Amino acid sequence: MMKERDYHKNYAIKYGSHNHWILYQSARNKVNSMMRIATSEYFRLKIDASKATDPKAGWKSINSLTGRGNKSSTVNDILFNDKIVPDDKDISESFNDFFVNNFGHWIGKMHVCARSRKAMTVVVWEIIDPSQSCQ
Numbered sequence: 118m119m120k121e122r123d124y125h126k127n128y129a130i131k132y133g134s135h136n137h138w139i140l141y142q143s144a145r146n147k148v149n150s151m152m153r154i155a156t157s158e159y160f161r162l163k164i165d166a167s168k169a170t171d172p173k174a175g176w177k178s179i180n181s182l183t184g185r186g187n188k189s190s191t192v193n194d195i196l197f198n199d200k201i202v203p204d205d206k207d208i209s210e211s212f213n214d215f216f217v218n219n220f221g222h223w224i225g226k227m228h229v230c231a232r233s234r235k236a237m238t239v240v241v242w243e244i245i246d247p248s249q250s251c252q
Contacts, residue, residue: 122148 125141128134160182167178180186194203197211 118144118148118151 122144125137129137129141167175194201195208202208202211
C-alpha cells in the first residue's frame with residue numbers, strides 16, 4: 118500500500134497529473150488509517166500481555182510505551198564539517214556558523230549571538246540589532 122501511495126505521489130508531482138494526485142490522497146488516507154489501527158493494536162496487545170502477569174509489569178510496560186521515564190542525554194560533542202567538536206564554546210560557534218551560513222540571508226542585517234550561562238550550561242541564542250554588541 119505504501120509503494121502504491123509513493124508511486125502515485127511521485128507520478129503526480131513529476132507529470133502534474135490530477136488523477137494521480139487524487140489516487141495518492143486516497144492511498145495516503147488508507148495508509149494512515151492502517152498505521153493508526155496497527156499502532157493501537159500493538160499498544161493493546163502489549164498492555165494486555167503485561168496485565169496478565171502482574172500490575173507492576175503492566176505499569177512498567179505502559180511507562181515504556183509512552184516514553185515516560187526516558188531521560189534526555191547531554192551533548193558532549195557534535196560532528197561539524199566532518200570534524201568532532203568537543204568544546205562547549207566551539208559547539209556554540211559551530212551552530213552559529215551553520216545558522217549564519219545557511220539562514221543568514223533570512224535574518225537580513227541582524228546578528229546571532231550565543232551566550233553561555235555557566236551555572237546551567239545552557240546556550241541562549243539571540244538575534245540582535247547590528248548596532249548592539251554581544252554581551
